Amino acid sequence: MRILLAEDERELSDALVAILKHNNYSVDAVYNGEDALAYLQADNYDGAVLDIMMPKMDGITVLKKIRAEGNKVPVLILTAKSDVDDRVLGLDSGADDYLGKPFSAKELLARIRSVTRRNTEAVSSVLSLGNLSLDGTSALLSGPSGSCRLPNKEFQMMELLITNPRQIISTERFMEKIWGYDSEAEIGVVWVYISYLRKRLISLNTNVKIKAARGQGYYLEEEI
Incomplete structure (x- = not known):
């Protein structure tokens, strides 16, 4: 299963890539919103993890653009913000789920399994x-x-x-x-x-x- 990870904090991104690969995911990592949009437009992914706060283009804008283009890839939004309005905005913009920072590796994997399961056969099958x-x-x-x-x-x-x-x-x-x-x-x-x-x-x-x-x-x- 192939995942796009868009997270501008390099150390966190490297850690998440290692966790995902250890759990049999193939991962492409990008560090800004413009690259995230370009990757999602150019290739097919089984899921995407988008940080909201990214340079060049924020995760919500990326999400709105791909949804407007008809891209239905399952998306999990990452946010450091605790404001309920930000989470509601993400879901209203087409996100399948959200995860607030900090989070555990187990919860991240569970959320990814959950959002990708809706479009594909369950990972655990x-x-x-x-x-x-x-x-x-x-x-x-x-x-x-x-x-x-x-x-x-x-x-x-x-x-x-x-x-x-x-x-x-x-x-x-x-x-x-x-x-x-x-x-x-x-x-x-x-x-x-x-x-x-x-x-x-x-x-x-x-x-x-x-x-x-x-x-x-x-x-x-x-x-x-």
Whole structure:
């Protein structure tokens, strides 16, 4: 799941990025409202966390602009202000929820799960295909021969594959969805991670395989 984080306090942003990545989110971090708007206009995210007080453009203005453009990405507003009017303004402008500073990591994660759950299948659900299952909470991939916990990128790739069974997912889509459009990673990294996942499926003795459609991408298929 891919999140845009717009927070101008660098230390807080770095801490939040670390927390989100540890919990299997892919994160793009920006530090002002203009960049937040540009990223949200240029790419597709599963959710956005916007600080209200940011340089160049405040979070409420960003929110109003994307909503006016028809962008329905789930948005969680962060604010250091305790004034109820600010929170009401955020919700009236199209925010899905708000979180006042200071906050705990557990509450932030719970709020993100809540707002993204409204548009997508619950993060905590177990996804299955054939005798393979993926637990969204623990990142455990399970088959007849046991379970293994997937690292962040492998989890996100498997989640994308298992939620779109038998649908070809292009290398470009993997790069955009997981690494981000401005990533410096080479496109060949997708093949490397596909190779890792194939080895895990073999070790779990599952009847689900990652197939390649030449020149198009990869897809997950249950072999009967």
